[in-house]
Amino acid sequence: MELNVFILFMAAIFTSNILLTNFLGMCSYLSVSRQIESSLGLGFAVFFVMTCTTALNYFVYYFVLVPLDIVYLQYIIFIIVIAAFVQLTEMVIERLSPVLYYSLGIFLPLITVNCAILGVSLFMVIRNYSFIQSVAFGAGSGIGWLLAILALAGIRQKVNDTFVPAGLRGAGLSLIITGIMALGFIGFSGIAVIQ
């Protein structure tokens, strides 16, 4: 599959946003989108981990799993790689910057079980991306996820100041907002679609 890296990167952010078209990574998306500040923290953490683990998993897949002929184990192995990477990142951040650790650190364990991260690694395999493409796709998806959660957090903060009928409060309204946002993002799909 020969896709221009830049197009792939932009497509991962807008037209094929991992959250708004594949609906991956919903649990942390719904639970940490109350405030712009914390959603920004989580978004950056997801972006960082997603980019790095996609690159790592690329090597693990093509240099370990394929030669050993155990690609059917990719789910387990990818999760192990992601969990180990998150742990390692947590330690490095704690050592280097306590402030960043306390604002980001509480979100890092959440990321281990964020299905969007695993999803990006699996898409990379299914769609036969090259290394450069994989990194662009990982980074783009991370930015796309950050964009989506930031938008929801902003809208939810506005909604807080208005009257919401009892039946819609909480997750109900968040899901409707997400649906409308997803519709909005479909507007981009005339540009390029990667799936």
Place this chain on the structure above:
Amino acid sequence: MIISILMTVGIVAGIGGFFALLLIIAESTLMNYGECTITINDKKKITEKGGSSLLTTLNNNKIFLSSACGGRGSCGFCKCKILKGGGPLLPTELPFLDEQEKKDMVRLACQVKVKEDISIEIPEDIFAIQEFAGKVTSIKDMTYDIKELTIELTMPKEIEFKAGQYVQFVAPRYEKSRQSVTRAYSISSNPDHKKFIELIVRKVPDGLCTTYIHDYLKEGDTVNFTGPFGDFLIQDTHKDMIFIAGGSGKAPVKSMLEYLKAHKSKRKMTYLFGARTEKDLYHVELMKKLEDDLEHFEFVPILSKPDEGSKWSGKTGYIMPFLKEFIGKPENTEAYLCGSPGMIDAVIKELHNLKITDEQIFFDPFS
């Protein structure tokens, strides 16, 4: 078939093991801060392996900063001045510090990790706080969910404390808790008796320490605690005193009242005890006796929901509406509150309405 299963298991285990090894190496290099020196008040120096919180490190060296939550960063009691080292102020500390404290470099010891040489300043009387061991001589049921413990001190044999102070009780590892936990309980006995202390403990559903005390602790057991802590103390004035406390909040009030009785205080005192039903009342006889022994003391139990058909003839409802009745001159009154943060906030609001200022209100919230 078998071979391929074994190989698969082996490969997954191998990859998992490789990452585990990587993490162990990372932990031993990244998390290793070497020996750090803590200088206290420019006099005492302690050297300890870095990596744990300042509160824990000080505790290991028998310096006991007060802490009601056991280092979870939810009570804000373990404040101390950090003059050098300790890193930047963390978001977890911000809710507990006001502007002046931030300027004075006050930090929460449980949130600061010892990663370098640190120099701190703590009040001198913290050095007086000791570790005690004692034997439980009696456990009495006060109500269906409140017990009173009597602990005879064995090592050291005496404790010096003031009425209203609390100790930190250590519950060891037991079935329901994989690590030992520490929780604060007010002393309910008269400080003139130095050879034993009494604690009043209400059972918290699923509470690690209260479950231990209620369901596992037996008479004759040895227990450990540190103390005394706290500045919820009788003010040395001649003003009227109004005590407001419910449930196990009676502990510090009982200690104060017994102390005042022993010292023949002539101050006017009122104790409003809030409870739900008659089942929640306890130590009523003792309070009646205090009414006889103290010159101007009145005990007023108030039930919020007496049982249907009970013979309750006392006051009914919440405490707030009754406050006015028992406050003579607002400027000549001191209020002593002990209870849940919610109850304390509500009472303080009402006291403000009755023209009692913050300087006249003293309280001890359960955290």
